[in-house]
Amino acid sequence: MQLIQVTPQMRVLVAVEPVDFRNGIDGLAQLCRERLQSDPFSGWVFVFRSRSGHSIKVLVHDQLGFWLCQKRLSQGRFRYWPEGNGKSAELLAHELQVLICAGNPATTGVPAAWRAST
Numbered sequence: 001m002q003l004i005q006v007t008p009q010m011r012v013l014v015a016v017e018p019v020d021f022r023n024g025i026d027g028l029a030q031l032c033r034e035r036l037q038s039d040p041f042s043g044w045v046f047v048f049r050s051r052s053g054h055s056i057k058v059l060v061h062d063q064l065g066f067w068l069c070q071k072r073l074s075q076g077r078f079r080y081w082p083e084g085n086g087k088s089a090e091l092l093a094h095e096l097q098v099l100i101c102a103g104n105p106a107t108t109g110v111p112a113a114w115r116a117s118t
Helices: 025-034 091-098
Strands: 010-016 046-051 057-059 066-072 090-093
Touching: 010 091, 025 046, 025 057, 025 066, 025 091, 046 066, 046 091
Parallel strands: 010 046
Antiparallel strands: 010 090, 046 057, 057 066
């Protein structure tokens, strides 16, 4: 049995606008292409929020097939949701973990990712 693992090297793209949660893998992959202008087969992690804010879905392709995961909160909503260029926002892997726990990645106090100067 293989599990999905989000590593620091993976790109995480969040759809800023809520989506229709009746969409499954094919519908979300189409949204990746059309709304996010990204290739759903790229290996990126795509994150979507329901209109009610009670649920999120995570879509990723692992070179063998798609993973589709959903988290629905028993109480409350995902109050924080990233803002972006109108269609998408990019998160780091640790920020995704905070978001999945219904937290705000901006308030965790984690230092910015280090990048070597070129």
